[in-house]
Amino acid sequence: MHLLAARQDELDAGPQAEDLGQTPADLVMLSFSDSDLTALAAAWRAGRERLPGLRLANLNRLGHPLSVDLYADTVVAKAKLVVLRLLGGSGYWRYGLDRLSALCRERGIPLAVLSGEAQPDPNLTAYGTVPPATADRLWRYFTEGGPANMGHLLACATTLAGTPLPHEDPAPVPRFGAYDGWTGPAAARVAAPIAAGAPVAAIVFYRSHLLAGDLAPVHALCDALAARGLAPRPLFVASLKEPDCAAWMRASLTAQNAAIVVNTTAFSAAREDGSPLEANGSPVLQAILATTPKAGWQASSRG
Structure with a gap:
């Protein structure tokens, strides 16, 4: 099957097989939300001197099973921690969720599967390999948001990946x-x-x-x-x-x-x-x- 080097953004186009072209890194974080990815990228740039490599991808670009398989084999399989944040429940990315969950369990890679909604989803958490309390902590960093929480999220993720870094609990951002x-x-x-x-x-x-x-x-x-x-x-x-x-x-x-x-x-x-x-x-x-x-x-x- 042909792989596209870049997605063809047509309004009526369905998922297309695509190679994101990313190299492996210790931390891999995936989300349907550009806001999540923008916040994580900004936090990583602010702390890049002490943080490991980070790979980010929008799940909309991994809608085709072949794209998922390629990304799983080339990036996820070599990660030390994977964070997956899903909007709408497991049905919205079923193949990818099953594939990454099986791969991370097979390789012993910590995987946190988080709800992209305002409430946690125990059904999603069960797909992960980290303890529920750890998944809830990561979810709260996202829901509170802001540069400070994103910075602590990356420090917490780095700790889970095997390199301890000091980090604080998630904290609300004032209105x-x-x-x-x-x-x-x-x-x-x-x-x-x-x-x-x-x-x-x-x-x-x-x-x-x-x-x-x-x-x-x-x-x-x-x-x-x-x-x-x-x-x-x-x-x-x-x-x-x-x-x-x-x-x-x-x-x-x-x-x-x-x-x-x-x-x-x-x-x-x-x-x-x-x-x-x-x-x-x-x-x-x-x-x-x-x-x-x-x-x-x-x-x-x-x-």
């Missing part, structure tokens, strides 16, 4: 707060440090970006504003429609005396008493975080 992951301007982009007393530029973004580790746009905005003599203050909220989030945003913008607000949330925050983004009476600029590749926007009249 709103100041993001402290941007520690200062990138030297290559900003010629001088931010001056004391520089005007504050608040950058408002969704908590979902924090949970997914999808923070490169926020960092880029911070760098660009710092290069222009402003002091960036990235702030995240679950939704400005939530009273607690809105009240915190008003108080934060006022306390920091924000000179300008760059808002990346997609919906209106207007209320009867005005928008919380206008609390300090400063200009509010709307920034759009595109979800499509840059080339597509450049080629489209809509872009």
Whole structure:
């Protein structure tokens, strides 16, 4: 059977046999969710000096049995830990689930099979080879989300793979707060440090970006504003429609005396008493975080 070097993304196309072209690594993590994979990739980059190799794959690309067999034999069979996170239960990836479960049991490879839903699924857990309590711990790292939990998840996974690393229990991420992951301007982009007393530029973004580790746009905005003599203050909220989030945003913008607000949330925050983004009476600029590749926007009249 012919193997495709890259998937043909047609709306009506069924699963196609595909070689992902990955080499083996100690850690292998598979999910239907791009958010899971993005968060794991960001956490691995942040801790790459102490972490083993990691391979990530979206299960949508392993829909054909031949693709599963090839990936199992070339990547999974040589792993020291495999984490599989499934949406919708066992029926949505039955062949792959059976194949990986049998392979990991045969080779003595720790396998954690986790629910991709908000509730754990004991039926999925039973396919794995790690203790249920260990699977539950890994599942909670995913459901809580955020860079810190993803970092601890990888440290926990590395420990399970045979190299102990310190890690903490999964912890909830607040519904709103100041993001402290941007520690200062990138030297290559900003010629001088931010001056004391520089005007504050608040950058408002969704908590979902924090949970997914999808923070490169926020960092880029911070760098660009710092290069222009402003002091960036990235702030995240679950939704400005939530009273607690809105009240915190008003108080934060006022306390920091924000000179300008760059808002990346997609919906209106207007209320009867005005928008919380206008609390300090400063200009509010709307920034759009595109979800499509840059080339597509450049080629489209809509872009």
